[in-house]
Amino acid sequence: MLQVRQAKLTLEDGNVFVGKSFGSEKPVAGEVVFYTGMTGYPESLTDPSYTGQILVSTYPMIGNYGVPAGATENGIHKYFESHKLHISGLIISDYSFEFSHWNAEKSLSDWLKEYEVPGLFDIDTRALTKILREKGSMLGKIEFEDEKIDFYDPNKENLVARASCTQREVYGNGNPRVVLIDCGVKNNIIRCLLKRGATVIRVPWDYDFSNEDYDGVFISNGPGDPAMCTETVDNIRKTLTGSKPVMGICLGNQLLARAAGANTYKLKYGHRSHNQPVLLRGTERCFITSQNHGYAVADETLPEDWEPMFTNVNDNTNEGIRHKTKPFFSTQFHPEASSGPTDTEFLFDDFIDKIKNA
Numbered sequence: 059m060l061q062v063r064q065a066k067l068t069l070e071d072g073n074v075f076v077g078k079s080f081g082s083e084k085p086v087a088g089e090v091v092f093y094t095g096m097t098g099y100p101e102s103l104t105d106p107s108y109t110g111q112i113l114v115s116t117y118p119m120i121g122n123y124g125v126p127a128g129a130t131e132n133g134i135h136k137y138f139e140s141h142k143l144h145i146s147g148l149i150i151s152d153y154s155f156e157f158s159h160w161n162a163e164k165s166l167s168d169w170l171k172e173y174e175v176p177g178l179f180d181i182d183t184r185a186l187t188k189i190l191r192e193k194g195s196m197l198g199k200i201e202f203e204d205e206k207i208d209f210y211d212p213n214k215e216n217l218v219a220r221a222s223c224t225q226r227e228v229y230g231n232g233n234p235r236v237v238l239i240d241c242g243v244k245n246n247i248i249r250c251l252l253k254r255g256a257t258v259i260r261v262p263w264d265y266d267f268s269n270e271d272y273d274g275v276f277i278s279n280g281p282g283d284p285a286m287c288t289e290t291v292d293n294i295r296k297t298l299t300g301s302k303p304v305m306g307i308c309l310g311n312q313l314l315a316r317a318a319g320a321n322t323y324k325l326k327y328g329h330r331s332h333n334q335p336v337l338l339r340g341t342e343r344c345f346i347t348s349q350n351h352g353y354a355v356a357d358e359t360l361p362e363d364w365e366p367m368f369t370n371v372n373d374n375t376n377e378g379i380r381h382k383t384k385p386f387f388s389t390q391f392h393p394e395a396s397s398g399p400t401d402t403e404f405l406f407d408d409f410i411d412k413i414k415n416a
């Protein structure tokens with residue numbers, strides 16, 4: 059009979075959920091957020107944007123397809139979104155102790171233990187998610203028996219400095235040359251740029267790239283509160299005085315907006331799923347998108363020469379911005395998907411076309 063240790067998740071509002079451990083037996087504290095995608099845990103767990111967060115999966119059965127092999131291609135992991143797990147903890151309902159997939163190399167349980175990430179199953183994730191939806195994302199902690207730790211708010215820290223690379227690195231050798239500001243970039247953004255022939259010059263979040271030889275700038279996704287990233291915003295602001303094309307994704311949308319002079323704010327519980335509908339402004343085209351964010355751009359604070367580009371059809375929040383005359387745009391959702399629908403990957407083509415036409 060399998061021996062599993064009990065552990066509990068305590069929310070800052072006092073709610074306690076008792077579950078069973080299938081990951082590392084290390085207590086952690088962080089922000090508790092829910093994710094409603096049905097698949098994609100290898101991608102989500104390695105997405106640097108989840109730094110500091112305890113992830114609750116609303117899809118009940120997790121682990122059944124194991125964890126893919128750690129192969130690399132073009133200098134990056136082939137199946138993961140970064141080189142390690144970034145979530146602080148994982149909360150699920152039913153853990154599948156059996157896994158089966160042509161590419162599975164290990165179990166989710168072994169993977170969590172390898173990266174010292176605690177995971178709890180047998181939690182009523184439906185009840186937990188209802189609390190997070192009604193009261194909003196909140197702090198939480200995972201503790202084992204008599205251990206006691208304090209709550210911790212990751213959003214008070216500059217998480218981007220933790221998630222970004224520390225050295226400039228170049229991938230590919232084609233055209234155009236794109237400076238990628240790495241705020242905690244997902245590998246699929248690099249793959250999407252390489253697939254379109256670009257040279258990707260990946261630089262740390264606070265790197266002054268003004269002396270680089272480049273044709274366009276890409277601002278990546280990343281963790282935490284965009285207001286913490288002032289150095290990046292200063293560098294982007296300098297770029298906006300020129301006319302080289304700029305594209306941003308998620309945190310990149312928020313940082314581009316802040317560089318333009320707009321504000322960002324925290325959403326009640328964020329968007330973390332594969333089925334978020336976004337409307338392309340000025341058209342009746344709606345796309346189903348992959349998302350993972352807790353902050354948003356305040357449309358009404360955009361300066362005169364900028365406009366909202368996409369709007370979320372569920373809650374009318376901002377899903378992208380564009381400059382009215384210059385080739386600068388960004389999306390709050392993830393055109394690189396991974397995981398999730400790839401319907402908006404054409405935006406990478408638009409970015410490359412803008413560079414070619416510049």
Ligand SMILES: NC(=O)CC[C@H](N)C(=O)O
Binds near residue numbers: 310
């Ligand atoms: N995926 C991201 O880039 C997330 C951006 C930001 N950290 C947010 O939560 O809104």
